[in-house]
Amino acid sequence: MGNQPFSVLGLFDSAQELMDAIRAVKGRVAGRLDAYTPYPIHGMEEALGLRKSPVGGMVFVMGLIGAISALAFELWTEGVDYPVVTAGKPVFSWQPFVPIMFEVTVLFACFTAGLGMLFLLNRLPFFRHPMLGSKSMPLITRDKFALAVEADGQDLDVAAISSALRAAGARAIEVVEQPAPLGPVSPNFLLRVAAGAGIACLAAGYLTYWGVKLFPVTVPMVHMLDQPRLDPQRADGFFKDGFGMRMPVPGTVPRGQVPFTLRGPGDAAGLGNPLPRTESVLGKGRQAFLTYCSVCHGALANGQPSMTAAYGAKPANLMSEKFRDYSDGEIYDVIIRGKNAMPSYSADLSGDECWSVVHYVRALQRALNAKDSDIPMEAPK
């Protein structure tokens, strides 16, 4: 390559001379115009015809991308992948997404503006701008104004440009040369080192992760398995009684259940069945009866199931006159409290289920003790 000329500089004494020279030279020479001045001069970018910076457009597009990606990420995590109801709000609430969208938009926009300007437009890392080797630099930073015609992809016609600048009133001309290559520590070299280090870090991270996962020789992390805690159904020395599990505090009431306050069949006699006699209630009662009651009382509640003989017990015949005269509340009281050898079923059946069973038992009693009047009086066809 050798030392190609980078630009031809013409030096002027005042900003006005510089502006006039720009007007005189513009369009007449091959190359890109640039100006170097001790202080910013208004109207310079219009005079030079510099193109508008693309940073604004880049920032706008990246800001939009930031907003959209934040929204998409939130919709996916919160609404699809792992829906968590927070404070009773719908999982697809847009309101809490807005601050995050706003922040991500600002983040994308700022990074685009800063990094885009430095690396895309200013072409960093840029160690030695050719102008830094110019002999006119000390003058330009003091009181001279320089107009530069820079190489724009093709070789500069130094003689023609010099004469054009001189004709435009330049007091001095300088040809600025491309600097000699820097040797091994070039911007390219540094970028490659940085990229290599980044790739090495990534590789080391993945290797460690998969190595630990596939060859668990030592367990570096037990994922919270080893921690002090109380396990159900296990002995534990934490409490004085040696049990890990605790009894509920006296007076604890399960959710959805009304505490039982009756003290005997006398109290219960006046209690009515709160549930309507519908198909679903009777179905629920039948289900509960077959599960818990029929084992002893028999499927027909007449006290004759197959189990009776094996245990020698005599479960009550609920079809008898005595139990048909029981009020709904009295039957309910027996289910909750138990009677003679029968234990309490309050732990197994909810209040509603007890009352459903009462309905079902009533239906059985009526079915097995039908009267003539229960049969519809219609002439056979």
Added chain:
Amino acid sequence: MRREGVTRVLAAGAAAGLAGVAACFVSGRERFWANWILWFLFLLTIGLGCLFLVALEHLVAARWSVPLRRVPERLSGLVLLMAPAALLALFSLPVLYPWTAPESLKDPLIAGKAAWLNVPFFALRVVACIGGWILGYRIFVGGSLRQDREKDPRFNVRARRFAPAFMILFGITVTVVAFDWISSLEPAWYSDVLGVYLFAGTFLAGLAATTLVVLHLMARGRLPGVGPDHVYNLGGFLFAFTVFWSYIGFSQYLLMWYANMPEEVFWYKERLEGLWGPLVLALAVLHFFVPFFVLIPRDAKSEPRRLTGVATLMLAAHWLDLYWMIFPVLGKGPLFGWPELSFAVFFISAGLLWLRRDLARGADMPMGDPFLREGLEFRL
């Protein structure tokens, strides 16, 4: 000749509007006072926004805005015009403000605020606020007009020394306006940030009105030397404060939505249900999305035609904002009928008449300000 014609049209408009306003007073007090408060607050906030802009310029000793300063100075005269309107609005207290009724004290939420919400203290606050604004107006605007004649540079020092005190006064009085005239329409409601929200709208309205009048005067050659660089700053201000308004408005909504406290959310519930829902959407679009995206490009902030459109839109959106806060208390959904139209004609005509009178006061620029030249030489 044409000038007088416009004045006559405005006077006729004001007279016709006044007839409608009077008819509205006869036909229904609640709607009349809701309209009255809406329009008095609309013009008042434009004036207050301009007064704040003047104080801000003195506070930071801004140079670029010196050639434009006479415009917000004149516009802040709207505060004087609205002072009697505010005193008249005191008659709306028994009609619109539930806390004036003795039985409202049974509600513990309202009873707890009785020390603040009672008629004597309310009236005292109204008078004190007006007094504070008139003081600011006399010092900033009166002083500036006097400087035109006397060319006394000591006015700049005096104004700069007074500006910080006025800022505090302004912050308190704007919050009082928001709490008293808007928030106490529903006295059980709590929102600490409403004062800041109203300030955001106020400053935007003041900026929009200033921008409109500056462009109007520039088109008639009455602001020689003021160029696109000055206008760009006004456009940039408008751009920035659309975001500020949305930020504050959304913060208030988000916090109340999250906390879901009955004494807070009912306010939004009333203002989001039925036809108010689309109206809020329109408010968001007109007050934020349209001006924000229109003003993003660099050229848009100094291009007169686009800026005129945006500034007009901002004023309309500010009106809609106040309407959305005030009118739901009538409990009838969005009302747009002849009473609203009469009030619009009356207040807009009266405001423009006042403004025309103001625009003839003094020079179009603060001719006595020693920094006028420096301001005219301002380039971005």
